[in-house]
Amino acid sequence: MNIKDRLLEKLLISKGKPVSGEKLAHELSVSRAAVWKHIQALREDGYRIESSTHLGYSLVGSPGKLTPGEIRAGLKTKIIGKDIRYFEETESTNIIAREMAGRADEGTVVIAESQTGGRGRLGRKWISPEGGIWLSIIIKPKIQPSFAPRITLLAGVSVAKTIRSFGLQAKIKWPNDVLINGKKVCGILTEVGAEIDLIDYCIVGIGIDANVDTESFPDEIRDGSTSLKKELGHEIDRIGFVHKLLLEFEEIYVEFQKEGFHSILEEWRNMSATIGEWVKITTHAATIYGEAVGVDSEGALILETGEGKLEKIVAGNCEHLRRP
Ligand code: BT5
Numbered sequence: 001m002n003i004k005d006r007l008l009e010k011l012l013i014s015k016g017k018p019v020s021g022e023k024l025a026h027e028l029s030v031s032r033a034a035v036w037k038h039i040q041a042l043r044e045d046g047y048r049i050e051s052s053t054h055l056g057y058s059l060v061g062s063p064g065k066l067t068p069g070e071i072r073a074g075l076k077t078k079i080i081g082k083d084i085r086y087f088e089e090t091e092s093t094n095i096i097a098r099e100m101a102g103r104a105d106e107g108t109v110v111i112a113e114s115q116t117g118g119r120g121r122l123g124r125k126w127i128s129p130e131g132g133i134w135l136s137i138i139i140k141p142k143i144q145p146s147f148a149p150r151i152t153l154l155a156g157v158s159v160a161k162t163i164r165s166f167g168l169q170a171k172i173k174w175p176n177d178v179l180i181n182g183k184k185v186c187g188i189l190t191e192v193g194a195e196i197d198l199i200d201y202c203i204v205g206i207g208i209d210a211n212v213d214t215e216s217f218p219d220e221i222r223d224g225s226t227s228l229k230k231e232l233g234h235e236i237d238r239i240g241f242v243h244k245l246l247l248e249f250e251e252i253y254v255e256f257q258k259e260g261f262h263s264i265l266e267e268w269r270n271m272s273a274t275i276g277e278w279v280k281i282t283t284h285a286a287t288i289y290g291e292a293v294g295v296d297s298e299g300a301l302i303l304e305t306g307e308g309k310l311e312k313i314v315a316g317n318c319e320h321l322r323r324p
Contacts, residue, residue: 008069011059020056079107091117097136131211149299171273183226283316
């Protein structure tokens with residue numbers, strides 16, 4: 001983290017109580033003049049910082065941006081979010097994460113206030129205005145590429161649990177959407193860099209319509225989407241949400257590495273919006289209709305397509321239908 005972010009983290013940790021310029025200069029190994037310069041820069045970013053000659057600096061108001069300093073202060077994870085790269089605006093956090101993945105530490109998070117070219121699966125677009133939470137997590141699990149779909153499911157569980165902790169009934173639509181009242185509030189895009197038999201890195205892109213006005217989305221997306229703000233009836237504390245999400249993700253990821261996928265899959269099934277639904281699956285090769293009856297240990301969807309005939313779908317687009 002740069003000096004400005006570390007300075008902000010220290011002011012946040014002291015929770016509005018003044019911290020002397022001398023102490024800050026010592027802890028950050030810079031001059032008091034440099035502290036003052038960075039305090040000015042934070043004020044320009046919208047932070048309200050009071051200063052008194054005797055007591056020092058105290059933070060009394062923040063613009064609520066998802067800056068590394070804001071996220072680091074109060075983050076309880078060990079690996080996820082140790083390094084955070086922040087952008088006011090970027091094309092896509094997944095693109096940035098992929099460019100840096102080779103040299104980045106596991107757990108690095110790339111986050112942006114808005115994206116100009118947010119990406120969904122199969123070249124689809126992801127609308128990413130200010131107010132949302134658009135982030136990508138770089139992980140380096142020692143797994144075969146064929147196990148990557150489990151990472152998407154694992155991420156879905158972490159998002160759904162986080163949303164539920166804010167009192168909303170989030171459910172997961174196979175493979176990668178999180179829904180509230182049947183409407184999409186989050187999409188997950190997992191991208192993998194791999195050798196033939198081992199993953200080098202995995203980028204888990206998570207997009208959450210937090211304090212976004214989905215009413216302003218294009219017609220074809222508006223009705224099928226919602227935001228946390230809309231469902232709660234008030235804005236959500238995005239920083240608190242990110243703290244919880246990164247902690248949930250880390251706990252589930254550590255469990256995945258230590259104990260495998262079994263209990264995570266159980267949690268996924270319990271929060272599934274897809275199991276028991278009539279669905280239409282579109283893959284590059286075919287369109288298949290059936291009842292979703294389960295998800296197997298690889299994260300593949302199991303469909304009953306008629307008279308006990310089962311089909312296994314590893315990847316594809318899934319639409320929930322009304323029962324025939
Ligand atoms: C997804 O794709 O749902 C994955 C979305 C991942 C977004 C994150 S944000 C951080 C990171 N950086 C990126 O560039 N991407 C990741 P898919 O299943 O293909 O769904 C895409 C479809 O969802 C679109 O075709 C629209 O119909 C719909 N959609 C687009 N933007 C939306 C939004 N903000 N909220 C709800 N639905 C949306």
